[in-house]
Amino acid sequence: MDESIQTVWNEAQTRANEAYHAQRRRITVDPITRLEGHGKIDIFLNEQGEVERAYFQVPELRGFEVFSLGRPAEDMPQITSRICGVCPTAHHMASTKALDDLYRVEPPSPAKKIRELVYNTFMLEDHALHVYVLGGPDFIVGPDAPPEMRNVLGVIQTVGVDIGKRVITTRRRLREFIAYLGGKVVHPVLGLPGGVAKGIAPEDLPQFQQLAKDALEFALFTLQVFKDVVLKNPAYMDLITSDTYTHRTYYMGLVDEKNRVNFYDGKIRVVSPEGSEYAKFAAQAYLDYIAEHVEPWSYVKFCYLKGVGWKGFTDGRESGIYSVAPLARLNASDGMATPEAQKAYEEFFNAFGQKPVHHTLANHWARVIEMVYAAERINELINDPEITSTNLRVIPTTSPTVGIGVVEAPRGTLFHHYETDEDGILRKVNLIVATQNNSARMAMSVEKAAKGLIHGGEVSEGLLNKVEMAFRAYDPCHACATHSLPGQMPLVLSVYNAQGEVIHQQKR
Amino acid sequence: MNEQNGRTLVLALGNDLLGDDGVGLEAARQIAGRVDGSVDVVQTGEAGLALLELMEGYARALLIDSVVTGRYPPGTVLEFQPEDFRRVVAPSPHYAGLPEVMEMARRLQVVFPQEIRILAMEVLNPYEFGIGFSEPVRTSLPRLVQRALQILDEWQNPGSQPDQHRQDSPASQPS
Numbered sequence: 001m002d003e004s005i006q007t008v009w010n011e012a013q014t015r016a017n018e019a020y021h022a023q024r025r026r027i028t029v030d031p032i033t034r035l036e037g038h039g040k041i042d043i044f045l046n047e048q049g050e051v052e053r054a055y056f057q058v059p060e061l062r063g064f065e066v067f068s069l070g071r072p073a074e075d076m077p078q079i080t081s082r083i084c085g086v087c088p089t090a091h092h093m094a095s096t097k098a099l100d101d102l103y104r105v106e107p108p109s110p111a112k113k114i115r116e117l118v119y120n121t122f123m124l125e126d127h128a129l130h131v132y133v134l135g136g137p138d139f140i141v142g143p144d145a146p147p148e149m150r151n152v153l154g155v156i157q158t159v160g161v162d163i164g165k166r167v168i169t170t171r172r173r174l175r176e177f178i179a180y181l182g183g184k185v186v187h188p189v190l191g192l193p194g195g196v197a198k199g200i201a202p203e204d205l206p207q208f209q210q211l212a213k214d215a216l217e218f219a220l221f222t223l224q225v226f227k228d229v230v231l232k233n234p235a236y237m238d239l240i241t242s243d244t245y246t247h248r249t250y251y252m253g254l255v256d257e258k259n260r261v262n263f264y265d266g267k268i269r270v271v272s273p274e275g276s277e278y279a280k281f282a283a284q285a286y287l288d289y290i291a292e293h294v295e296p297w298s299y300v301k302f303c304y305l306k307g308v309g310w311k312g313f314t315d316g317r318e319s320g321i322y323s324v325a326p327l328a329r330l331n332a333s334d335g336m337a338t339p340e341a342q343k344a345y346e347e348f349f350n351a352f353g354q355k356p357v358h359h360t361l362a363n364h365w366a367r368v369i370e371m372v373y374a375a376e377r378i379n380e381l382i383n384d385p386e387i388t389s390t391n392l393r394v395i396p397t398t399s400p401t402v403g404i405g406v407v408e409a410p411r412g413t414l415f416h417h418y419e420t421d422e423d424g425i426l427r428k429v430n431l432i433v434a435t436q437n438n439s440a441r442m443a444m445s446v447e448k449a450a451k452g453l454i455h456g457g458e459v460s461e462g463l464l465n466k467v468e469m470a471f472r473a474y475d476p477c478h479a480c481a482t483h484s485l486p487g488q489m490p491l492v493l494s495v496y497n498a499q500g501e502v503i504h505q506q507k508r
Numbered sequence: 509m510n511e512q513n514g515r516t517l518v519l520a521l522g523n524d525l526l527g528d529d530g531v532g533l534e535a536a537r538q539i540a541g542r543v544d545g546s547v548d549v550v551q552t553g554e555a556g557l558a559l560l561e562l563m564e565g566y567a568r569a570l571l572i573d574s575v576v577t578g579r580y581p582p583g584t585v586l587e588f589q590p591e592d593f594r595r596v597v598a599p600s601p602h603y604a605g606l607p608e609v610m611e612m613a614r615r616l617q618v619v620f621p622q623e624i625r626i627l628a629m630e631v632l633n634p635y636e637f638g639i640g641f642s643e644p645v646r647t648s649l650p651r652l653v654q655r656a657l658q659i660l661d662e663w664q665n666p667g668s669q670p671d672q673h674r675q676d677s678p679a680s681q682p683s
Contacts, residue, residue: 079525151608168561
């Protein structure tokens with residue numbers, strides 16, 4: 001063969017082979033089923049078919065800060081609660097607390113109790129949704145079950161129709177209670193700077209006391225289901241404790257004055273990978289402790305501990321990556337403030353024989369323990385003599401400047417930070433949402449899971465599901481929760497070279 | 509709720525802080541003033557499992573939503589039947605998709621609408637905060653409202669009107 005023809009032939013052959021292998025090596029899991037928002041995972045394999053890098057990306061909602069500027073700060077509890085249809089109550093409460101701080105006003109004790117009551121009701125309802133509908137399919141049905149079973153219908157089939165009905169009914173009653181105090185569940189109007197808009201009428205109390213009892217029974221029942229189905233199955237425990245789903249990071253959560261978990265109020269406590277207290281601070285100091293790292297391949301900013309520093313996607317004491325959400329809250333605390341939850345807390349740490357627990361999948365168990373706490377706290381509050389008080393508000397009188405509020409959202413610590421002029425018109429808005437605190441660890445989880453579970457280019461559906469399990473345990477919420485219409489998700493496919501540059505892009 | 513209430517539900521889904529995403533909600537506001545007492549018009553930012561609670565008890569339901577398929581010009585009014593979603597293996601990421609919700613209702617013996625129709629407008633940008641619609645969506649809004657009213661009218665007076673709008677409402681087949 002003529003040498004020049006041979007060269008052209010070989011070049012063409014090489015290109016064709018490269019294209020074929022590039023095609024074969026790329027595995028994209030999309031859409032991520034049961035995640036609130038659209039996302040995609042890009043997994044890059046090397047020549048040997050091993051995972052080189054895995055990227056987890058989500059389309060972010062844009063422009064919220066700009067949208068808010070120039071508006072009166074007191075509109076924020078309503079506006080922020082509409083950021084997404086998933087955790088409106090969390091945004092509403094963080095925003096209301098930011099307004100307390102902005103106007104330097106302390107709500108009366110009954111108002112705080114009403115807020116905490118509503119908030120725990122929301123936490124219980126939202127956690128129940130995750131346990132049974134979002135994350136439950138991985139555990140209750142089983143990680144190796146066929147895809148058509150790994151959904152809420154599979155859960156119903158596993159636990160039975162009666163339990164399914166109970167889940168639906170309990171959730172509805174909890175939501176009706178939130179609506180009684182806060183108006184619409186999706187757009188709550190409860191919180192005002194210095195208090196709340198509505199209290200509980202004494203004649204309505206008995207029905208809510210009954211609801212609280214039923215809710216606790218439901219939470220304890222869920223704990224039992226979890227123990228029966230998951231913890232008695234050695235294969236699940238092996239999966240939970242496997243190295244694939246383990247990261248030794250810092251943990252963050254709100255705690256009360258005795259370092260016990262609190263969703264509504266307290267100080268932010270951070271513990272090291274070894275479990276010692278690294279920091280404890282008021283919400284107002286968050287910028288002294290938290291910084292954000294930007295990566296070229298993601299819209300998401302990766303939070304890390306300023307004092308430790310950003311060392312890349314790596315764990316250990318020297319890396320500033322931390323985690324929030326149920327497991328992190330349990331790790332960052334010294335216990336639970338209610339008896340049944342405390343029992344479950346002790347059982348949890350005894351089972352693993354360590355604290356902190358570094359296994360991402362233990363989030364599911366931690367979430368069930370938090371359901372018990374939320375239900376017990378609801379009972380305490382609804383039976384509190386002050387709960388029907390009409391002393392619900394202190395009217396603010398100071399000029400506003402800066403307000404920072406924090407709550408524990410179901411998915412972790414949520415910060416709202418507003419700065420205004422003297423008329424209360426917003427000049428600066430900064431939100432750190434729960435998922436953002438977890439974004440670095442979540443990226444690590446996806447990559448580690450992919451690396452541990454895909455070898456030699458061999459990928460089965462079950463394996464891919466286990467990769468997805470790595471981040472579903474965090475219950476990530478990316479706020480794009482309004483497009484309910486099932487159908488094809490918009491997808492942008494991007495290929496990056498070693499320098500992090502986009503070398504190929506496809507849309508469908 | 510254990511009994512069917514014989515009523516019709518218009519359920520609009522969306523977020524009016526996200527520009528075009530609120531088109532269903534605006535349509536609902538316009539529809540609300542033009543229907544009789546047997547129709548409830550509800551707006552919500554929720555999805556998934558909440559649909560079960562919102563739709564429970566109704567005889568018929570018309571869902572109005574926005575959608576980005578990327579396959580039709582923005583402003584196109586798409587029309588779906590629930591069956592259109594049956595083939596979707598990985599349904600909506602929002603807790604549970606409509607097929608799952610319907611199947612749940614059946615298995616849990618929840619009283620659920622026997623007839624469900626879905627109208628969705630193809631929109632331009634539902635990812636950026638802002639109030640107001642893009643030009644194609646604003647222009648097409650009256651058609652969305654009109655089509656919704658026509659469906660409601662057909663339900664009230666079965667057989668009285670031919671289904672004229674079908675031809676300019678491409679029924680998308682999600683794949």
